[in-house]
Amino acid sequence: MPKTAPGGDVRLTGISKTYGSFTAVHPLDLDIPAGSFFALLGASGCGKTTTLRMIAGLEDPTAGTVHLGDQDVTALPPYKRPVNTVFQSYALFPHLDIYENVAFGLRRRGVKSVKKQVAEMLELVQLGDFARRRPAQLSGGQQQRVAVARALINHPKVLLLDEPLGALDLKLRRQMQLELKRIQTEVGITFVHVTHDQEEAMTMADTVAVMNGGRVEQSGAPAELYENPCTTFVANFLGTSNLIEARVTDKSGGNLVVTAADRTLALPLERCAPTTRTGEKVLVGVRPEKITLSHADDAGAIPDGRNRITGRIADSSFIGVSTQYVVDTPCCPGFAVYEQNIERDARLVPGAEVVLHWNPAHTFGLDAAQDID
Numbered sequence: 001m002p003k004t005a006p007g008g009d010v011r012l013t014g015i016s017k018t019y020g021s022f023t024a025v026h027p028l029d030l031d032i033p034a035g036s037f038f039a040l041l042g043a044s045g046c047g048k049t050t051t052l053r054m055i056a057g058l059e060d061p062t063a064g065t066v067h068l069g070d071q072d073v074t075a076l077p078p079y080k081r082p083v084n085t086v087f088q089s090y091a092l093f094p095h096l097d098i099y100e101n102v103a104f105g106l107r108r109r110g111v112k113s114v115k116k117q118v119a120e121m122l123e124l125v126q127l128g129d130f131a132r133r134r135p136a137q138l139s140g141g142q143q144q145r146v147a148v149a150r151a152l153i154n155h156p157k158v159l160l161l162d163e164p165l166g167a168l169d170l171k172l173r174r175q176m177q178l179e180l181k182r183i184q185t186e187v188g189i190t191f192v193h194v195t196h197d198q199e200e201a202m203t204m205a206d207t208v209a210v211m212n213g214g215r216v217e218q219s220g221a222p223a224e225l226y227e228n229p230c231t232t233f234v235a236n237f238l239g240t241s242n243l244i245e246a247r248v249t250d251k252s253g254g255n256l257v258v259t260a261a262d263r264t265l266a267l268p269l270e271r272c273a274p275t276t277r278t279g280e281k282v283l284v285g286v287r288p289e290k291i292t293l294s295h296a297d298d299a300g301a302i303p304d305g306r307n308r309i310t311g312r313i314a315d316s317s318f319i320g321v322s323t324q325y326v327v328d329t330p331c332c333p334g335f336a337v338y339e340q341n342i343e344r345d346a347r348l349v350p351g352a353e354v355v356l357h358w359n360p361a362h363t364f365g366l367d368a369a370q371d372i373d
């Protein structure tokens with residue numbers, strides 16, 4: 001396909017949507033770079049579909065503007081925007097075969113010779129052998145690929161995907177995530193993908209915007225959001241976090257030093273530390289897989305300079321690749337620790353006294369005024 005098709009950048013400026021007295025999307029600014037795979041991620045009702053529909057022109061914004069490239073498209077109807085949308089429902093024509101479904105957009109525009117383009121598009125989505133089947137004779141994943149081919153044949157600058165994998169079972173979803181990523185890389189146009197599945201967003205997207213209550217809480221590269229969440233919502237939405245209530249005591253060597261239930265912990269000053277003032281409260285977070293669990297008898301072997309907390313294992317679950325422990329500590333009951341099952345320590349069983357320790361660089365700070373849950 002059309003590797004030449006240039007992706008367009010999408011710029012939302014102060015865009016908002018209210019329905020009567022209800023605000024579905026609060027004024028938000030987003031810059032989606034041309035050619036990127038961008039995910040809008042959030043729980044049901046947070047405003048992601050409404051945001052997508054405002055980009056498509058299917059919903060009029062209450063305020064703000066939508067730019068595609070240099071063009072202000074806010075007042076343009078959907079069909080005049082260089083975008084196409086793929087919906088969860090596929091919306092294929094059941095009475096047409098796959099070839100005609102994909103050719104549909106070209107034929108409607110009066111394009112006479114569609115053969116080469118349709119063949120290229122079917123090749124792109126790896127359905128070259130299925131051209132003469134009807135949608136009902138394809139699996140869900142194959143139908144979804146037809147929907148993508150049908151949208152891409154119009155050479156949009158931006159492809160909008162609204163929960164396109166929502167109807168698929170887990171295994172197929174995972175396959176299609178990689179497939180869509182491959183297609184996006186191949187065609188090079190901008191994809192804006194709406195999903196409530198954090199793993200899906202992180203697998204596919206270059207940039208993820210996490211939405212909550214009609215607002216973007218944080219956006220960035222998946223690893224950046226995961227490693228350095230700036231709100232408790234983002235920290236908890238993107239996986240499990242251990243959050244510890246602490247108080248600032250000092251600054252030392254580029255680290256903020258805090259105490260939590262008489263333990264001293266350190267975190268890099270730049271890791272979203274909301275306050276650096278001595279005496280103020282902060283929430284300190286660490287991901288479960290960043291922590292090492294040592295039996296208390298081995299505490300002497302733990303290198304200096306690591307954050308460490310003592311505790312007692314309350315529970316453990318073997319899940320094949322890793323074991324998930326729940327550890328009660330003075331700072332936080334129910335600390336989660338994930339240990340890879342490489343060399344399992346048989347002493348690490350419920351009731352065992354342990355030391356949890358981790359590199360301070362893997363610690364992030366959050367505003368203590370937020371709810372932990």
Ligand code: ATP
Pocket residue numbers: 019022023024042043044045046047048049050051196
């Ligand atoms: P989901 O994942 O369930 O689709 P979402 O994050 O995409 O959720 P939106 O569909 O954008 O959420 O809806 C955001 C909020 O706006 C919801 O509370 C929804 O009920 C409300 N809403 C959406 N469309 C309308 C409408 N036409 N009239 C009134 N409220 C609406």
